[in-house]
Amino acid sequence: MWRQTSEVTLDEYCTCGKRTVMVTSWTDNNPGRRYATCKGWLQTFCVDDPPMCTRPRQIIPGLLRRINLAEAELASKKKRGEVAVVCYCYFMDHDVFPS
Template sequence: MSYQTSEVLMDSICHCGRNAVKRTAWTDLNPGRRYSACEKFREVGGCCYFVWIDPPMCTRARQIIPGLLKKVNKLENNLKQVNKLENDMKQLEDDLKRKRSREKYLWFALVLSWSIMYLFM
């Protein structure tokens, strides 16, 4: 079965009879460029079916997109670190509340025990 996309006629089944899968390349030369390939492409027993879906990108896009991807990845990593720190901070705040509650209970018990000792002396 064949279909047309981006002026390229593509098969949904590759030469070896397996499904052809659509993927996106994220290499520096083809950032964001879609292609169709055998599901076992580059694996033992796979075939060499490979066809680009999108036309080549201009030189400027190939220069800009990798840098933008690196910035996005760096920001996502920073966000993960901030979220982890926030979770750690919430855990520490909960621990502090429990310890303060226990401290109040112990002070109350101490004052009560002194009061009882004072009354009986």
């Protein structure tokens, strides 16, 4: 499951001594829900944040999956493009295709 968070640093500290941050969950079960945690994820502090209404909860996970697929496809194409450039340069330098 893909998970992304956006975070804001708070002026509070966890019991481990690290500063807590406010993060936003983008999981399928809790899209848009905010909670506080430390950078070490030692403790999670629930925030009284009402759940999203039904429609965004249905739409957001699908949109996130589509974005992830598009980013993975782009990364794959970039990787193949870099390999093609390296192979082309190798063949040109070693005169594999004589004129």
